[in-house]
Amino acid sequence: MNDVVHPAGSTGTIHAAGVSIKDLRKAYGSNEVLKGISLDVAPGEVVCLIGPSGSGKSTLLRCVNLLEQPNQGSIHVGGFEATDPDVDIDKMRRKVGMVFQQFNLFPHLDAKKNCSIAQTKVLKRSQAEADKVSMHNLERVGLGHLADRFPDQLSGGQQQRVAIARALSMNPELMLFDEPTSALDPETVGDVLSVMRNLAKEGMTMLVVTHEMGFAREVADRVVFMDGGVVVEEGAAEQVISAPTQPRTKEFLRRVLDPTHIEIEE
Amino acid sequence: MAMTARQRARVSLYVQAGIFVVAIAALILATDWETIGNSVFNFAKIGPMFPGIFVTGLVNTLIYTFLGFIVGLSGGLLLALMKLSSFPLYRWIATGYIEFFRGIPALLVFIAFGYGVPLAFGVSWNVTVIVMISLGMVASAYIAETLRAGLQAVPKGQMEAARSLGMPQWRAMVTIVIPQAFKIVLPPLTNEIILLTKDSSLIYVLGLTASQYELTKFGRDGISSLGAGLTPLLVAGAFYLVITIPLSLLARKFESRSARTKR
Numbered sequence: 001m002n003d004v005v006h007p008a009g010s011t012g013t014i015h016a017a018g019v020s021i022k023d024l025r026k027a028y029g030s031n032e033v034l035k036g037i038s039l040d041v042a043p044g045e046v047v048c049l050i051g052p053s054g055s056g057k058s059t060l061l062r063c064v065n066l067l068e069q070p071n072q073g074s075i076h077v078g079g080f081e082a083t084d085p086d087v088d089i090d091k092m093r094r095k096v097g098m099v100f101q102q103f104n105l106f107p108h109l110d111a112k113k114n115c116s117i118a119q120t121k122v123l124k125r126s127q128a129e130a131d132k133v134s135m136h137n138l139e140r141v142g143l144g145h146l147a148d149r150f151p152d153q154l155s156g157g158q159q160q161r162v163a164i165a166r167a168l169s170m171n172p173e174l175m176l177f178d179e180p181t182s183a184l185d186p187e188t189v190g191d192v193l194s195v196m197r198n199l200a201k202e203g204m205t206m207l208v209v210t211h212e213m214g215f216a217r218e219v220a221d222r223v224v225f226m227d228g229g230v231v232v233e234e235g236a237a238e239q240v241i242s243a244p245t246q247p248r249t250k251e252f253l254r255r256v257l258d259p260t261h262i263e264i265e266e
Numbered sequence: 267m268a269m270t271a272r273q274r275a276r277v278s279l280y281v282q283a284g285i286f287v288v289a290i291a292a293l294i295l296a297t298d299w300e301t302i303g304n305s306v307f308n309f310a311k312i313g314p315m316f317p318g319i320f321v322t323g324l325v326n327t328l329i330y331t332f333l334g335f336i337v338g339l340s341g342g343l344l345l346a347l348m349k350l351s352s353f354p355l356y357r358w359i360a361t362g363y364i365e366f367f368r369g370i371p372a373l374l375v376f377i378a379f380g381y382g383v384p385l386a387f388g389v390s391w392n393v394t395v396i397v398m399i400s401l402g403m404v405a406s407a408y409i410a411e412t413l414r415a416g417l418q419a420v421p422k423g424q425m426e427a428a429r430s431l432g433m434p435q436w437r438a439m440v441t442i443v444i445p446q447a448f449k450i451v452l453p454p455l456t457n458e459i460i461l462l463t464k465d466s467s468l469i470y471v472l473g474l475t476a477s478q479y480e481l482t483k484f485g486r487d488g489i490s491s492l493g494a495g496l497t498p499l500l501v502a503g504a505f506y507l508v509i510t511i512p513l514s515l516l517a518r519k520f521e522s523r524s525a526r527t528k529r
Contacts, residue, residue, distance in 0.1 A: 065430055090434050091432070093429065093431070094431075094432035096430070098427075100423060100426070100427065102423055104423035104426065104427035105427075106428075106442055106446075107446065108445050108446055117441060117442075118428075118432060121433060121441055122437070123432075166431070
């Protein structure tokens with residue numbers, strides 16, 4: 001596993017923002033994906049969203065930075081009301097880092113340029129300053145030595161860590177992770193999770209859709225179990241994963257977890 | 267005697283090659299070589315075409331093609347973006363334009379801009395402007411469809427990643443999506459230049475001064491002045507190949523390069 005360099009100096013200081021979601025609804029035609037979700041995330045808190053596929057957890061995450069437009073309800077993110085029709089979406093998104101399942105690195109740019117392009121074009125930083133911040137964040141995810149590689153010259157795990165560095169280079173106050181390890185070879189999952197673990201320790205607000213129960217239990221402050229477009233159960237990570245109270249949560253965890261490692265109380 | 271499938275395939279190939287050879291031989295025998303020698307392969311009399319066909323004809327063909335391509339590329343990009351717009355009016359305009367200009371002969375466009383438009387608006391354009399507009403407008407329609415396909419081939423996640431970094435729609439298009447789309451359409455775009463090179467020959471319908479002659483006009487002029495029959499056109503054709511074959515090879519190189527990368 002690569003060493004993750006802890007940030008020093010101003011570029012690494014995290015200003016964590018909170019999220020407040022109230023009665024959020026989203027439908028595609030007659031297919032209701034989110035049926036009134038309310039969720040608060042405190043600044044610096046790490047919340048993992050778990051649940052079966054199709055439960056709406058990715059849609060919820062994508063609503064927070066408006067990659068999906070909710071039909072109803074409100075979302076407040078670090079001083080912005082995302083659901084206000086007059087909100088400056090681009091300004092809001094600068095504060096919200098997003099990491100995708102498929103990485104979505106820009107294939108025509110090397111790792112450093114992937115990190116610096118939005119800094120220069122959006123934040124209007126000088127190229128020199130942007131490069132400095134990019135290198136700092138690439139080192140932070142243990143990839144400073146691969147800064148001039150193009151995405152197709154990197155492994156999946158390395159690409160995902162570049163994607164995290166790219167998001168961090170905008171100095172976000174909140175990070176969204178949409179199944180960040182689901183597309184990875186098993187042996188590279190650990191490096192990505194370790195980067196995320198360090199980020200959580202540094203006090204970043206994180207909203208993570210994941211199937212990694214071990215990670216959720218260890219790193220998350222809270223776990224939210226969703227099914228069928230509603231929050232079925234939420235609480236402290238240890239409680240939800242080790243001692244779920246709702247039958248649907250129990251059923252889901254029984255399927256996901258290896259029963260020889262964790263006992264679920266009936 | 268029964269043959270194996272492989273033997274049958276081989277015999278069939280020999281038969282096909284045999285038919286081909288016989289057809290060529292028949293064609294050679296049927297040809298009136300004396301007449302052809304005077305009217306098509308009469309290279310003794312074409313001396314006066316040089317160096318004009320090279321320094322004026324070839325150069326002008328390249329200039330006209332280049333200008334047409336620049337207009338076509340800009341217009342094509344604009345039309346492609348309009349066609350992908352969420353605003354219906356833009357889509358209709360783009361679709362109408364593309365269908366119209368792809369559906370009519372390029373020759374008519376040259377006549378329209380060479381004679382019709384100047385008459386209608388009482389303007390007089392010089393030949394370079396007419397070629398630039400006519401060729402550019404036809405090229406726009408073809409290039410628009412190529413670019414639209416390229417833009418759509420860029421994964422949706424690229425736009426999402428760019429937007430989630432705070433880039434406005436236009437910025438994400440310019441910085442992230444369009445550069446990738448161009449890389450994808452490099453081979454078909456090179457083929458568009460080949461088509462454009464040949465379409466530039468349609469300029470012959472306009473009245474040209476000697477210094478504006480391009481390859482085809484040079485060839486046609488040679489027919490009437492040199493007494494070498496159609497030979498000057500043959501020479502002009504050879505010069506087109508000098509331009510188009512390298513472009514063709516370039517397109518193939520782009521193709522194999524993009525086939526090699528995984529994305």
